[in-house]
Amino acid sequence: MIIEDQMPVPGVRFNESGRASVAVWAPEAEQVKLVLQKDQSRIPLEKGNLGFWTLQTDALKPGDLYEFTVKEELLPDPATLSQPQGVHGPSCAYNLNQFAWTDNSWANHSLKDYIIYELHTGTFTADGTFASMEEKLDYLVDLGVNAIEIMPVSQFAGPGNWGYDGVFPYCVQDSYGGPKALQQLVNACHEKGLAVILDVVYNHIGPEGNVLSQYGPYFTEKYNTPWGNAINFDDAWCDGVRQYFSENVLMWFRDFHIDALRMDAVHAIKDMSPVHILQEMRMKVDALLAETGKKHFLIVEMDLNDTRFIKPLTEGGYGMDGQWIDEFHHALRVSSGQEKSGYYSDFEPITSLAKSYKDAYVFDGLYSDHRKRKFGVKADGRPGEQFVVFSQNHDHVGNRMLGERTSQLVSFEMQKLLAGAVFVSPYLPMLFMGEEYSEPNPFMYFVSHTDPELAEAVRKGRKREFAAFHLEGEAPDPMSEETFGNSKLQWELVDLGPHQVMLQYYKKLIALRKQESTLHNADREAIAVEADEANETIVVRRWSNKQEVVAILNFAKSDREFTLPEGQNAWRKLIASSDALWNGAGNVPDSVANNAISVPAESFALFTNSGS
Template sequence: MNYDHLLTSPPGVRFNAAGRANVMVWAPKASRMYIALGKSSQMLPLNPDVYGFWTLQTDELMPGDPYWFVIEDGDPLPDPATLFQADGVHGASTVFDVTAFEWTDGSWKNKALNEYIIYELHIGTFTEEGTFEAAEKRLDYLVGLGINAIEIMPVSQFAGDRNWGYDGVFPYSVQNTYGGPEALQQFVDACHRKGIAVILDIVYNHLGPEGNVLGKFGPYFTDKYHTPWGDAINFDDAWSDGVRHYFVQNALMWFRDFHIDALRLDAVHAIKDFSPKHILQEIREQTNALTGQTGRPHYLIVEMDLNDTRFIKPTEAGGYGMDAQWIDEFHHALRVSSGQDRTGYYSDFEPITSLAKSYRDAYVYDGIYSEHRKRKFGMKAEGFPGYQFIVFSQNHDHVGNRMLGERTSQLVSFEMQKLLVGAVFVSPFLPLLFMGEEFGETNPFQYFVSHTDKELAQAVREGRKREFAAFHMEGEAPDPVSDATFRQSKLQWDLCEKEPHRSLLDYYKKLIVLKKTHPALTNYDRDALAVDSFEEKQLIRVQRVSQGHHVVAILNFSKSPQEALLPSEHLVWHKLLASSEPEWGGMHIIAEQHTPGAITVPPESFTLFGNIIDS
């Protein structure tokens, strides 16, 4: 039986060149399938096709029309591949012509991955309005900051109007309260005009609970495996070909129809697939095929906690072919080096020594024993360039998964904030910022949902309490269902004009300029790195070399002045940046030039020197 023509077509309602609607839905166990037209109340029967697909070509559907699917004599259900849920997850699907948008980004060329300076944002809290349209008005600010790639937290339709996005139930649909699919297209088009690449965070390891109808259409889920957040997606059990088609076509849709430049795939360690070809590898191969057709490169970035290079290894070498991965372990080592609590999974990390190891090896746990896990963990990451690893001093998870959602600005001193971001940018890895950190946002970023099911809402509250028990935290967590929890997580843009926030923002801008322009900092050869750690001083010295250029960074995590050595290779070292100086809201001035030998650096400071290597 040949069904290749179906597995290369997107599901849902799409329009052909003649303007007719092509309808396709996968329901392999149904005996009858109908599409119910919301405007006329007509019930059009779909035609059974091979392998459980149902299809129809019709003139009865037009953009903007509401519609439902009806399985046999059941209740009307939204389209599993709906592009727009104008009335939320419980309403009818709305016909949307995803090809109708008039793009103006024909000259846009995706940047090389090693050029990305990434800024993670949540559409609902990035602005007061919480829409794509409002976010577009902040693009000039991001350009001025030096950002050239933004990562948008998930926007697939979820229940209610506020959510982190990881409870989405319609992977093809764009959240109605953010503006819907056309607003996302407009936003991406605007980003490209400004020279900004767009990364979209997507979730292929589970679906949210409220409004989730996929299981009513077919075996999208399996009880062979379990995830912490819900039923596992069926990527390798009976009928999994139809499920794999659904998710592969979803990834291609974001690239092809929304001009997304890269996808960040959430928690891929929770994707269980023992097929001969892993679903990630299939997505990689299909993405490459799309690039061959369009000429536009697209990147695949994964979040995972396995310390397994198989994910970022090329497919021809037996890997899954992902372009890059997040490294939580760099964050954990950086956090404990700054003096923050070592509770929960942070207990596995030593101040200074773990951070120095992550600088050198990317993974802290690369085959060594983990006390937290009670077993050996990870593998060596040798031979992989630094741009395949993304690092950060904070992100949505490590802020929002704290009980009170405190940002770094509320946990460490102003001077330490500057040191932490300096530590990120001097690394041989790709940097990522979390919205608002660049001006020291003081509002928390807390976990929030808007489930309308009261029992589900209470289950979320109880689940948060259990999670924090592992960190031995006392007190009450903010109510994740409360609108107030959501509203107090919004950015306060007026802080940018106040001190010390303005000085911090200027410091970030300077650091980003150096990251983009200094040859030693744009080099992602991990072998061109030397790291020395001094645990008793709480100090790290990082050296980077490239193209005849040499930089030395002194990271003093202690609360006292510390002595460090500038290498003797050169006669003079030039100051490139010193976080302690008054220009950046500090109190200590560092001389413009220094000879090799001892130098005293201020407490909680990041000091960067440079020199041209003698030929």
């Protein structure tokens, strides 16, 4: 029997006349009813194809609280847009079309132009809301970044969570301001020239308030993940699950005007279908782009060093526009003298970083002692704009026991060197909130579960995790309000002493990245890298049609002598982190005689031999 495969958009949507279209996927239910809290009326839904139940009604209005009954149990909408009473409360109908957008003239930046600023809504400001974030947009514009990446906003339990415990992928966290406040924030960003990247989680659903399995087989026992059973992308009844998540992608782009998605840990998505779920998402996004003429990007975090994810569909790839490369971070970290424990043990100071500059992946078919196997493939042919690099991010700060930022782990001079190392790469640079002014507050792991047993399990798990590292002291209580509060940025520091110096230094680096044609270029072929492991230095040479630049990275604790390459023109300094202007140890000359230069310890210097 052939069944019509047209599937509705999950959840509640309103048409121009205000009539609600309701769709719920519950393939094994015998009856589904819409329950309106305002009068406790119960309206049956009609069973359709492929497990969907639908309803057209005038009884449900925007702002109304509602639930569904499935197997006689009262549950929030699995595709709810708003949970004003938290994950355990009723859903609230929201009309996605009611917001008055003023960003019609907005055009997303080209991916190669992105300079990204990652932030966590709850700790970016004292209030921890989208509205208070709006008040900082002028600061970000002045800093020079042109894209903000917001950590996940899907509804989680309580007010304090990284966001990766979200249980309603369509819903916008109530403590942040809900869906309208997010639309307002995106609109304000676009008015100021800022693109918005949203971090989304399609590899698991959080533990508290997760009702999906009560509606249907959203999960499968075929695969195990670090979070339990995998999301069902290829088992029985998977079509409804695939529709649920692929429509979620379209919603963020179409209804919230999000410019790009960063998909969390896609290596944990288990799918052996002929068309991988990421490919399906790519195809649906491509159809949306053709319809609207807009640009939207799909960026993934993955731990596989597998170019299949970022190759276009026409080459048999999954069609993702870009990816984070943690290996650049790992190599940069050990080059700065930080410890080589855990997964950092695979990386060598200097040489691994030099390889990542040239090859993106450090492990591209090489044997990994940490993994006990050969790992990765070569990234040949993939342009630099497909790789996002950073000296720190939420993971590599927050997953430390005490959540120390780089500012607490290395010297002021080394912080400037690490920043320079990121901005001279042929990849997309990303900052983690506060690093630009050397924020000293930690960014710790925190949750706000309301289930006491779950909260205690998280506490014990966190202690157990770090006991294996034989670290002194105890991990901060992730449930503590103090842990959450101590992770907030201290904006009063921005204008003070060395913090102001660091901020100005970052502004200069960002300006150079935009102004200098070679730094702005993402050509991975136009780069030469010379590593000197014994002297703890790297020289990065990049060129374009109009310009050549040389970056000197001295990770050593003493000065180092260098000879710059021969060229038709004299080399002139663009920036040197050791200059007095940046509270450094000594000025590097503005021009270089005889191509010989001395670069102070733990410093970064950048030269050019031609105009911009």
